[in-house]
Amino acid sequence: xxxxxxxxxxxxxxxxxxxxxxxxxxxxxxxxxxxxxxxxxxxxxxxxxxxxxxxxxxxxxxxxxxxxxxxxxxxxxxxxxxxxxxxxxxxxxxxxxxxxxxxxxxxxxxxxxxxxxxxxxxxxxxxxxxxxxxxxxxxxxxxxxxxxxxxxxxxxxxxxxxxxxxxxxxxxxxxxxxxxxxxxxxxxxxxxxxxxxxxxxxxxxxxxxxxxxxxxxxxxxxxxxxxxxxxxxxxxxxxx
Amino acid sequence: xxxxxxxxxxxxxxxxxxxxxxxxxxxxxxxxxxxxxxxxxxxxxxxxxxxxxxxxxxxxxxxxxxxxxxxxxxxxxxxxxxxxxxxxxxxxxxxxxxxxxxxxxxxxxxxxxxxxxxxxxxxxxxxxxxxxxxxxxxxxxxxxxxxxxxxxxxxxxxxxxxxxxxxxxxxxxxxxxxxxxxxxxxxxxxxxxxxxxxxxxxxxxxxxxxxxxxxxxxxxxxxxxxxxxxxxxxxxxxxxxxxxxxxxxxxxxxxxxxxxxxxxxxxxxxxxxxxxxxxxxxxxxxxxxxxxxxxxxxxxxxxxxxxxxxxxxxx
Numbered sequence: 001x002x003x004x005x006x007x008x009x010x011x012x013x014x015x016x017x018x019x020x021x022x023x024x025x026x027x028x029x030x031x032x033x034x035x036x037x038x039x040x041x042x043x044x045x046x047x048x049x050x051x052x053x054x055x056x057x058x059x060x061x062x063x064x065x066x067x068x069x070x071x072x073x074x075x076x077x078x079x080x081x082x083x084x085x086x087x088x089x090x091x092x093x094x095x096x097x098x099x100x101x102x103x104x105x106x107x108x109x110x111x112x113x114x115x116x117x118x119x120x121x122x123x124x125x126x127x128x129x130x131x132x133x134x135x136x137x138x139x140x141x142x143x144x145x146x147x148x149x150x151x152x153x154x155x156x157x158x159x160x161x162x163x164x165x166x167x168x169x170x171x172x173x174x175x176x177x178x179x180x181x182x183x184x185x186x187x188x189x190x191x192x193x194x195x196x197x198x199x200x201x202x203x204x205x206x207x208x209x210x211x212x213x214x215x216x217x218x219x220x221x222x223x224x225x226x227x228x229x230x231x232x233x234x235x236x237x238x239x240x
Numbered sequence: 241x242x243x244x245x246x247x248x249x250x251x252x253x254x255x256x257x258x259x260x261x262x263x264x265x266x267x268x269x270x271x272x273x274x275x276x277x278x279x280x281x282x283x284x285x286x287x288x289x290x291x292x293x294x295x296x297x298x299x300x301x302x303x304x305x306x307x308x309x310x311x312x313x314x315x316x317x318x319x320x321x322x323x324x325x326x327x328x329x330x331x332x333x334x335x336x337x338x339x340x341x342x343x344x345x346x347x348x349x350x351x352x353x354x355x356x357x358x359x360x361x362x363x364x365x366x367x368x369x370x371x372x373x374x375x376x377x378x379x380x381x382x383x384x385x386x387x388x389x390x391x392x393x394x395x396x397x398x399x400x401x402x403x404x405x406x407x408x409x410x411x412x413x414x415x416x417x418x419x420x421x422x423x424x425x426x427x428x429x430x431x432x433x434x435x436x437x438x439x440x441x442x443x444x445x446x447x448x449x450x451x452x453x454x455x456x457x458x459x460x461x462x463x464x465x466x467x468x469x470x471x472x473x474x475x476x477x478x479x480x481x482x483x484x485x486x487x488x489x490x491x492x493x494x495x496x497x498x499x500x501x502x503x504x505x506x507x508x509x510x511x512x513x514x515x516x517x518x519x520x521x522x523x524x525x526x527x528x529x530x531x532x533x534x535x536x537x538x539x540x541x542x543x544x545x546x547x548x549x550x551x552x553x554x555x
Binding site for chain 2: 016024028042046057060061062071143144145146150181213
């Protein structure tokens with residue numbers, strides 16, 4: 001099925017096995033607006049108490065929303081309708097942020113940014129130019145995923161676009177800041193990963209005991225602030 | 241918390257797992273939990289535990305434990321020739337053991353994972369409501385990792401209800417040749433129709449790197465029609481992704497939440513527990529079923545299991 005909400009982009013709903021539907025946004029325009037729209041749709045599905053018993057997951061990708069349901073509680077047709085309704089009822093423009101930007105101190109290069117030098121060479125930038133380009137961006141959390149609490153941030157200056165590493169690392173440290181394609185991102189927890197790591201934040205982005213253990217939420221505005229390597233340990237307990 | 245056992249030998253990869261973390265994929269948090277949730281449920285039911293209570297999941301070669309108090313336990317899933325003080329013990333039945341007794345699990349010859357449940361459950365670090373170990377990010381379980389020699393297990397203190405006999409019909413028969421049913425995934429149209437046919441007609445070999453995150457399958461080459469990059473989008477346990485190298489990847493319990501490769505198929509929920517028993521070197525066939533038929537099959541099987549385990553759900 002295809003359709004178009006009143007003022008938003010086109011979408012196509014596809015079957016995802018016996019208990020899933022995926023809505024793919026087919027005319028990807030502005031990546032920030034699209035991802036925030038996808039997250040707003042997913043959130044409205046999760047908050048729909050009438051469907052609460054039947055919805056297992058509502059997950060936003062960059063340009064998609066996937067609904068997983070329990071067929072013992074709602075049938076496939078009802079789930080499809082719920083997804084189409086959520087798309088139709090969600091305003092496209094989610095880009096206005098009322099909250100204060102989250103400032104993330106980052107120590108670039110050296111031991112904290114193992115791919116920093118290679119990326120400078122690849123992009124033809126000096127270290128200062130790379131840091132300046134990365135810290136001048138006003139980013140939004142586009143979506144969370146891949147690893148626990150991992151935030152996809154954009155838009156990234158096209159001058160910083162580079163492909164993922166050919167071979168992902170077995171371990172990326174908690175707080176690592178990376179770039180890949182049109183995104184930059186932060187790893188709240190150590191995990192395997194293939195993004196090019198240019199720096200690391202000493203800020204604590206994850207508290208396993210908190211009811212919401214992750215600092216980032218879709219839509220939040222994020223800015224990076226450069227710090228010296230010598231300041232890394234003194235920032236250790238900084239919580240933005 | 242009561243100390244229940246010391247790990248004398250950890251086995252290949254033994255971790256604390258329960259029914260996992262449902263409904264948190266929008267935070268990037270994988271489900272985790274038992275790779276074969278039906279076997280976990282059987283082991284727990286035989287003790288009167290809640291079906292999703294935390295237990296040990298042993299992989300290919302099981303652990304050796306020394307009990308630190310009197311315990312009731314039950315083993316279900318792959319047969320690892322379990323022995324209590326060198327005496328063979330049966331699967332799917334509650335066993336009473338005394339302090340100082342030694343439980344030894346050996347290598348499984350068929351099937352990959354065995355579950356050792358204890359009356360009252362096994363304690364682990366609670367992360368977002370589950371004790372399940374997610375080792376890539378060191379969450380849950382014992383320090384977020386597989387067990388090692390010298391670890392001590394504590395009981396979770398769950399209230400056990402009346403124990404349930406596990407009928408023979410509920411005990412899955414494992415094999416080296418798995419036939420798994422699957423529906424089309426949302427990106428099935430991204431591979432050539434001939435390659436999609438090949439996917440459902442071929443015998444796939446399970447790569448030696450198979451783990452809780454998933455299994456790489458080799459055999460036929462079903463390279464993409466055109467490898468235009470797609471944006472990260474949701475994946476689940478049971479999703480079959482097709483990376484550019486043409487070797488499909490079947491995601492399991494520790495599947496990440498977003499992936500960037502075309503999702504060509506989705507296992508039916510009823511066959512997902514069985515997929516948790518696939519060993520490296522086994523062969524897998526995928527039998528195509530429509531999404532509607534998949535739903536009927538799963539709900540029917542759930543009703544059959546429900547006669548013995550009313551709380552069990554494949555979803």
